[in-house]
Amino acid sequence: MGLYFLCLALFCVGLYGVLRKRNLVKIIIGLAIIEYAMNLFFVLLGYRFHGRAPIDAQDQAILNMVDPLPQALVLTSIVIGLGVTALLISIAIRIYEKYGTFDITKIRKLRG
Amino acid sequence: MIKDPRTGMTLIVKTITRLTVGLILLFGIYIILHGHISPGGGFAGGVIVALSFVHMMLAFGKDIAASKISTNLASNLESIGALMFLAVALLGFLGGTFFLNVLAKGTPFTLFSSGTIIFSNISIGIKVGVGLFAIFLALVILEKSKQEDNS
Amino acid sequence: MKPANIIPLFVIVPLAAAFLISLLGKYVRRFSSAAISLSSVLLLALSLYSCVLLKSAPAKVLVYKVGGWIPPFGICMVLDGLTAFMLVTVNLVAFFVAIYSLAYMNKYTDKPKFFTLFSLMVCGMNGLIITGDLFNLFVFLEIASIASYALVAFGTEAEELEASFKYAIMGSVASAFIFLGIAFLYGFTSTLNMADMAAVLNNKPNLWLLPFVSVLFLMGFGLKAALVPFHAWLPDAHPSAPASISAMLSGVLIKALGVYALVRIFFNIIGVTHTFLTILMFLGALSMVAAVILALSQWDFKRLLAYHSISQIGYIFLGIGLGTPLGILGGLFHLFNHSLFKSLLFLNSGAIDYAVGTRDLREMGGLNKVMPVTAGTSLVASLSIAGIPPFNGFFSKLIIIIACIQKGYLGYGLCAVIASILTLASFMKVQKYAFFGQLKGGFTNIKEVPWQMKFSMLCLAIMCIAGGVMLLPFLKPFLKDAVNVLVEGTRYAEIVMREVVR
Numbered sequence: 001m002g003l004y005f006l007c008l009a010l011f012c013v014g015l016y017g018v019l020r021k022r023n024l025v026k027i028i029i030g031l032a033i034i035e036y037a038m039n040l041f042f043v044l045l046g047y048r049f050h051g052r053a054p055i056d057a058q059d060q061a062i063l064n065m066v067d068p069l070p071q072a073l074v075l076t077s078i079v080i081g082l083g084v085t086a087l088l089i090s091i092a093i094r095i096y097e098k099y100g101t102f103d104i105t106k107i108r109k110l111r112g
Numbered sequence: 113m114i115k116d117p118r119t120g121m122t123l124i125v126k127t128i129t130r131l132t133v134g135l136i137l138l139f140g141i142y143i144i145l146h147g148h149i150s151p152g153g154g155f156a157g158g159v160i161v162a163l164s165f166v167h168m169m170l171a172f173g174k175d176i177a178a179s180k181i182s183t184n185l186a187s188n189l190e191s192i193g194a195l196m197f198l199a200v201a202l203l204g205f206l207g208g209t210f211f212l213n214v215l216a217k218g219t220p221f222t223l224f225s226s227g228t229i230i231f232s233n234i235s236i237g238i239k240v241g242v243g244l245f246a247i248f249l250a251l252v253i254l255e256k257s258k259q260e261d262n263s
Numbered sequence: 264m265k266p267a268n269i270i271p272l273f274v275i276v277p278l279a280a281a282f283l284i285s286l287l288g289k290y291v292r293r294f295s296s297a298a299i300s301l302s303s304v305l306l307l308a309l310s311l312y313s314c315v316l317l318k319s320a321p322a323k324v325l326v327y328k329v330g331g332w333i334p335p336f337g338i339c340m341v342l343d344g345l346t347a348f349m350l351v352t353v354n355l356v357a358f359f360v361a362i363y364s365l366a367y368m369n370k371y372t373d374k375p376k377f378f379t380l381f382s383l384m385v386c387g388m389n390g391l392i393i394t395g396d397l398f399n400l401f402v403f404l405e406i407a408s409i410a411s412y413a414l415v416a417f418g419t420e421a422e423e424l425e426a427s428f429k430y431a432i433m434g435s436v437a438s439a440f441i442f443l444g445i446a447f448l449y450g451f452t453s454t455l456n457m458a459d460m461a462a463v464l465n466n467k468p469n470l471w472l473l474p475f476v477s478v479l480f481l482m483g484f485g486l487k488a489a490l491v492p493f494h495a496w497l498p499d500a501h502p503s504a505p506a507s508i509s510a511m512l513s514g515v516l517i518k519a520l521g522v523y524a525l526v527r528i529f530f531n532i533i534g535v536t537h538t539f540l541t542i543l544m545f546l547g548a549l550s551m552v553a554a555v556i557l558a559l560s561q562w563d564f565k566r567l568l569a570y571h572s573i574s575q576i577g578y579i580f581l582g583i584g585l586g587t588p589l590g591i592l593g594g595l596f597h598l599f600n601h602s603l604f605k606s607l608l609f610l611n612s613g614a615i616d617y618a619v620g621t622r623d624l625r626e627m628g629g630l631n632k633v634m635p636v637t638a639g640t641s642l643v644a645s646l647s648i649a650g651i652p653p654f655n656g657f658f659s660k661l662i663i664i665i666a667c668i669q670k671g672y673l674g675y676g677l678c679a680v681i682a683s684i685l686t687l688a689s690f691m692k693v694q695k696y697a698f699f700g701q702l703k704g705g706f707t708n709i710k711e712v713p714w715q716m717k718f719s720m721l722c723l724a725i726m727c728i729a730g731g732v733m734l735l736p737f738l739k740p741f742l743k744d745a746v747n748v749l750v751e752g753t754r755y756a757e758i759v760m761r762e763v764v765r
Contacts, residue, residue: 011443018436027432034439038446045450055151057221070449073398077442079155079240080405084435086247087409091416091428093251098421109422110499191286198279204330 003044010037024092024102028085035081039074046070119173129171136164144237148226154236161241166248174252183253186246193239200231266316270327270340272309273350273389276302281382288375295375296365299382303358306385310350314741317347323744326395326762334395334763335456341395341759344744349392349523351741352599353515356606357385360514363610363719364507366712367617371418371505380417384410384511388519395759397445397455397532404441404520408434408487411516415504426503433486433496441483444476458763461532461756473533480528481542488521490580491550494573498557501572502565502622506613509565513572514606518598522579531748531755535586543584548675550577551682558689564612564622564697567689568605571648574682575601581679582663583749585670592746593662599742600655600730604647607723611641614712614720615697624693629702633709636717638698640724645694647727649687655730 014037017030046067052060054068092102099107120126140160147153169177181189224230280302288295317323325342328334361381368374387407394400412434416427449455451472452463464473486493497517501509529535551574558570579601582594614637615630616622631638647654650661660683667676711717732738748755 011439015436018432024428031432031435034436038439038442041443042446042449045446056149069455075153075155076398076402080402080409083409084405084412084431087412088428088431088435090247090251091424091431094416094419095421095424095428098424107425110426110503188286191282194282195279195286198275198282202275 004041007037007041007044010040013037022103022105024095024104024107027104028088028092031088032081032085035077039077039081042070042077043074119175121171125171129167133164133168136167137161140164140237140241144233145223145230147233148229149221149223154233155240157233158237158240159244161237162244162248165241165245169248169252174249178249181242181245183246183249186242186249189242190239190246193235193237193242196235197232197239200228200235203228266320267325267327267342269309269313269316270325270342270393271329273306273393274386276305276309277382277386277389281379281386284375284382285379288378295378299361299378300365302382303354303361306354306389307358310347310354313342313350314347317342317344317744318740322758322762323747324758324762326759328763335454335459338399339395339456339759339763340393341457342393343748343755343758344746345523345527345748346392348595348599348741348745349519350389352602353385353388353392353519356514356602357511359719359723360507360510360606360610363510363613363716366715367505367507367613370617377414377417377505380410380414381508381511383407384414384516388515391519392523395457397448397457397460397528400524401438401442401445404487404524405438407516407520408438411508411512414508415500415512417505417508418503420503423503426499430496430500433493437483437486437493439483440479444479444483447472447476447479457527457532458756458759461534461753462760464533465753465756477529477533477539480525484521484525484528485546486521488517488525488580489550489573489576490521490546491553491573491577492546494550494554497573498566498569501569501609502563506565506609506616509568509613510606510609513569513609514602517572517576518579518602522576522583522598526583526749530752532753534753540584540586543580544672544675547577547580547582547584548678550574551581552577552678555682555685555689559685562624564615564624564693565609567624567693568608568612571686571689572601572605574686575605575648577682578660578663578679581675582666585666585672587666587670588746588750589662589669590666591749592742593659593666595745596734596742597656597659597663600647600659600727603723603730604644604656604727607640607644607720607727608648610716610720610723611637611644614716617712617716618709619706624696627697627703628700628706629698630706630709631698632702633706634711636711636720640720641698642694643724643727645690647730649690650683651687653728653731655727658731658734 011034014030014033014035017033018027019030021027021030046069048064048066051064051066054065054071056062095107096102101107140157140163142157143150143152143160144154144157147157165177165181168180280298284295284298317325323344327340327342329338329340331337364377364381368377371377384407387403387405387410390403391400391407394403412427412431415430416423445455448460451469452460452467454460454463482493486496489497501513504512529539554570554573554577558567558574561567561570575597579594579598582590582592582597585591585594612622614634615627618634618637619627619630621627643654647656650656660679664676664679667673667679734742751758
């Protein structure tokens with residue numbers, strides 16, 4: 001039970017980074033921490049007591065495995081996170097070329 | 113050009129890279145092909161294949177890596193990987209439903225025992241590997257054009 | 264050949280088009296234009312055919328098992344009344360925007376990349392609408408969202424990059440909340456199939472889980488749908504995109520990703536409670552009034568249209584939040600109408616941008632002498648959004664207000680009327696400054712836009728005028744089936760499970 005709360009605490013750390021940091025790169029790192037926390041939470045949901053890794057081998061019985069479904073889904077989620085991070089970093093580099101700064105309080109051409 | 117001291121990193125890094133890049137590529141291909149009997153599969157193996165090219169780019173400089181796989185070739189290979197995956201999925205229509213596993217499934221735990229899963233893994237491996245390397249190439253091209261503007 | 268076999272084609276066709284355009288668009292000239300037109304026509308024909316198919320299906324539901332695996336072990340794709348309604352909306356608008364983009368994207372640099380991303384966005388939206396599995400919904404949601412982040416930044420000017428960065432960060436945090444909600448639901452019910460999950464949730468007692476998951480989903484999907492506390496990304500992202508992408512984003516993306524997903528999860532899986540409906544209605548009324556007041560002071564044409572999008576989404580949520588069949592009918596009918604006239608308005612702003620080169624209302628004037636088609640269709644769309652009879656906006660707003668009064672919520676009905684009056688005022692301002700009045704000096708040699716853009720705008724305007732016929736008896740099943748799916752609520756589970764084993 002404590003492990004789940006630790007995962008949600010990590011989620012809140014990442015959320016603090018997205019909300020309060022002024023540098024663009026730190027916001028992207030905060031988003032990455034949010035995604036790690038979510039993936040960790042989802043994998044931990046599949047744990048069974050005294051379970052072993054869910055790999056089918058010739059000499060071991062098919063019993064006592066942890067739940068393999070969250071592991072497959074988290075693989076998809078990691079790929080999605082990779083795509084978003086790559087896109088955000090490219091946009092951040094281009095913003096630096098246009099505005100000359102990474103500070104979000106100075107990147108405010110759109111308002112109203 | 114490989115021994116040029118102006119581009120890339122020092123001589124020690126270049127020598128070790130020349131020895132290990134091929135092994136990393138081979139390991140990535142092994143993980144892709146054995147995706148149905150051991151952990152890994154298309155995505156994890158694809159990332160390792162991409163890392164072997166990125167390793168070459170970090171050690172030797174952008175020009176040598178771009179001469180192995182140029183930007184155009186990367187873009188085309190990526191689309192071909194995605195179309196191969198779609199073709200494997202459409203092959204299921206021969207058996208009745210979308211994505212059905214239509215090839216023969218041999219004895220378990222051997223290499224060709226999973227029907228169409230191995231072809232899905234190979235196409236995902238190509239797409240992810242080349243795609244990640246294309247992302248690195250694109251970011252490096254932005255940096256290089258900025259340096260040429262400054263100097 | 265079973266009739267359900269056409270369901271995967273909604274995902275296969277745009278995906279194949281996207282990667283073929285990416286591969287061959289550089290080498291074969293005009294291949295991207297031909298491929299995108301062909302795929303849009305095919306998708307529109309398939310969505311209209313699926314409506315016809317649904318009439319002859321038993322129990323009005325078609326289920327397709329992907330890979331031959333029986334649900335709940337495998338993913339299933341479900342085609343019911345609400346799905347067919349949303350498919351027609353999305354593919355109709357996508358077809359007209361694709362034809363429009365053939366001429367409009369000559370002003371930007373890279374057509375094959377644009378059409379690849381556009382096709383991927385349509386694939387994501389179609390996949391989200393037809394899927395019957397909760398994690399599959401999340402994956403298609405992410406595909407459509409990432410394609411739209413890249414499309415908003417397509418012109419790579421300074422403002423577009425800033426708007427796209429804001430949109431991407433807020434959208435990713437919303438997706439994180441949605442993923443957390445899906446994780447909690449999976450941990451509780453140990454299944455991901457929508458029908459199975461509905462059956463399990465109805466039988467197991469749960470004290471704290473459902474309100475917590477409801478709040479998470481409301482935050483996540485509310486941001487995708489631009490409800491008022493979560494709307495801050497929309498007035499920056501929608502004006503900065505190219506005009507055809509603004510039409511797609513405002514017209515269908517916030518509805519497919521936000522309204523449809525929210526409504527499907529809450530009405531069919533979790534089950535609505537009175538508290539939740541009250542919250543939905545309150546947020547809807549708040550969106551309506553706050554956004555239209557903010558829109559009154561805007562001088563940028565596209566930013567004004569973006570604020571009005573938030574306001575009209577408030578109407579849709581007010582209608583759906585009432586819970587009565589008449590209210591839900593009004594909400595869904597307004598969703599369909601808003602897709603038509605909001606995309607038409609954004610396409611008009613793109614036509615003005617293409618011909619004149621500005622988006623500021625104070626710099627335009629007297630354009631209806633030199634651009635008659637654009638001015639005429641803009642007048643039709645403005646009257647529709649303001650709710651003037653006999654255009655289609657009038658009917659849907661009337662149904663929502665009558666449903667409010669029937670249920671006794673006179674205050675919300677008054678909010679709806681006030682918002683409608685302020686919308687009318689705002690669009691009279693647009694018409695006066697942009698189209699009527701004196702023609703400015705440098706504008707005398709402006710020509711009308713190319714025929715692809717004129718064709719799309721004229722067709723959408725004709726459908727706005729004729730929108731009232733949706734309520735006639737022979738076309739009414741189109742809306743009635745969608746309303747029935749929502750009114751039945753969690754009995755969706757039994758219906759789908761019965762179809763699966765057939």
